[in-house]
Amino acid sequence: MEFLISDEQIELLLNDLIDTYGYDFTAYTKASLKRRINRLYTLDNFPSFAEFRYRIRSDETYFTHFIEQVTVNVTEMFRDPAFFKFLSAGVLPVLATYPFIRIWHAGCSTGEEVFSMAILLKEAGLLHKTLIYATDINPAVVKKAAQGIFPIQQMQKNSDNYRLAGGKEDFSSYYTAGYNQVIFDKELSKRLVFSTHNLVSESSFNHFQLIVCRNVLIYFEKELQGKVFQLFDDSLDKLGYIALGSKETMRIFPGVSRFRQEGKEKIWRKIS
Secondary structure, eight states, X not given: OOOOSOHHHHHHHHHHHHHHHOOOOTTBOHHHHHHHHHHHHHHTTOSOHHHHHHHHHHOHHHHHHHHXXXXXXXXXXXXXXXXXXXXXXXXXXXXXXXXXXXXXXXXXXXXXXXXXXXXXXXXXXXXXXXXXXXXXXXXXXXXXXXXXXXXGXXXXXXXXXXXXXXXXXXXXXXXXXXXXXXXXXXXXXXXXXXXXXXXXXXXXXXXXXXXXXXXXXXXXXXXXXXXXXXXXXXXXXXXXXEEEOTTOOSTTSGGGGXXXXXXXXXXXXXXX
């Protein structure tokens, strides 16, 4: 793709986002961010960078559209089934010993993995004593996630993932289909709390036994990854777990020696 906006202009734009809205994207991986900004600039047919920049700075509605377009929201239910299988067999039995369980899904996107977690907890008999806090920087995807409505075309793939993850029921028993969409059982939603949260600029808001943040940190530079790991460390109870995506690692975090990787999956337990 031919880049239409220069590196210097991208830097100007990122500084505008900090000054005007408090959103800091300066530590995101530059190549990916630049590609998504240029795609939006082209799709919305701006005649010049000056007009693009002015629109973002002066029009909050367009700024919301900008955030929706430049943040990455690709996910599916029970993505990486082996991860969920290990979570079910190796982590949930430990969490079951707690009188009350708090889980944070950071960077929850459109909510597919949050509902996957709720299903695992229900099948383990733990959902009734769990609260799952699901957050994302993008208010549009948080709103969508809270609805629990997904395209019916994705259900075959989701059902296959569920089966490979060791799911115990008929997957279709968890949703009602209609008009090319499915809506998930309201019983699952009762234990879910959705809200916006900026991993870059906001602090810890609770203490958790499990933090799930999968396929988000790959878009951050190492310095920002370290800052987010410190936030997770501050938000995690001793002996709690941090679960990452398949291409992510805690090894860049200076405090990693206080964590132990559990099995082959990207799950670390805070041991001291």
